Amino acid sequence: MRSIAVSAVRTSMQPWHAGIDLATVAKKAESEGGSHECGPEPTRIGPRDGIPRTLPPRFLGGLMNEDDTMLLGLVDDSPITSSAICDDIRELVGAGEYGIAFDTLCSSLYEDEHQITRAYFERLQAAAKSLYLPRTTDGLCELIADTSIEAMATRGDYALLRWFGRKFPGLLVQGDTLSVLNETLAELKDLLNTGDIEEATFVLGELTRTMHGLQTSYEDMMKSAKIALPYAKRD
Incomplete structure (x- = not known):
């Protein structure tokens, strides 16, 4: 694998919705003509660490399951710096397209050769097992920066x-x-x-x-x- 520069990694370990009153955001969206169930456009929240965040409509009422939390956490803790890619993955998660969202995350990590930690790789493996996609993480071990x-x-x-x-x-x-x-x-x-x-x-x-x-x-x-x-x- 060709040499790569270490990508900037966000250090905050808080979830992407930390500090946000979801109920307040929901009321604001509804007053503007949207809906937490089927609003026409996702609501954009303020940037954190310079990365703009998009709140999928389904989450405005706090409607998140374990797969949502797992995948959104992986996106937030990933070294991916493209806000467009991160927002696309979040929208896929919001639509319940977990397999496509996870494949997009892993493909983006691999194709752009983002370095990851061993702990993050283990989280990816756990997600692959949970989603019944065991081969999705093949090759990502090459990206681990702290190989022992x-x-x-x-x-x-x-x-x-x-x-x-x-x-x-x-x-x-x-x-x-x-x-x-x-x-x-x-x-x-x-x-x-x-x-x-x-x-x-x-x-x-x-x-x-x-x-x-x-x-x-x-x-x-x-x-x-x-x-x-x-x-x-x-x-």
């Missing part, structure tokens, strides 16, 4: 590491080992180009043994950590 790594086991020069957002651990290979492998491959290529099959076969055998050692170390550490392999072993 867990060292699970070591064997010789190798280590088994797992980082947040990945199902299976990976194998840490030292830089000098990687360099040797690369030099051996280059040597093998030169031998094949010159037609020295006997020496190439010897070098290939050494390379195969080294790679087998890497895989064996990985499998042994996975077994000690009691984690299933991400592939089927060859007989």
Whole structure:
């Protein structure tokens, strides 16, 4: 993923309707010809943190369920700086289009490469599960700015590491080992180009043994950590 600048993140953790008397807003909307059930236009409230907010008509009477609260909270706490996108998501939530609203939120985060915290990602996962949209958050773990790594086991020069957002651990290979492998491959290529099959076969055998050692170390550490392999072993 290409490098991205950290987007400005709103730090306020209060809900978007904090400090607003919904009953008063409802009366004002009705006096202007609107309705909290089917007003022609959503009522715009004052900006907070420089981000203008739009109050969907259905919420003017305080008519919010758990999905409304969950999704509106995710919008307010998101790093998305476009008021138009945020207002579109809120209007979708107000219309009861929770799946489309959540997909729009996740797509906007991913396409604009907004960095998010681990806690926010976990909230997105919980929302995806609640809305029966488990695949919607696929790929968003790449946006986490505070990714941590867990060292699970070591064997010789190798280590088994797992980082947040990945199902299976990976194998840490030292830089000098990687360099040797690369030099051996280059040597093998030169031998094949010159037609020295006997020496190439010897070098290939050494390379195969080294790679087998890497895989064996990985499998042994996975077994000690009691984690299933991400592939089927060859007989």
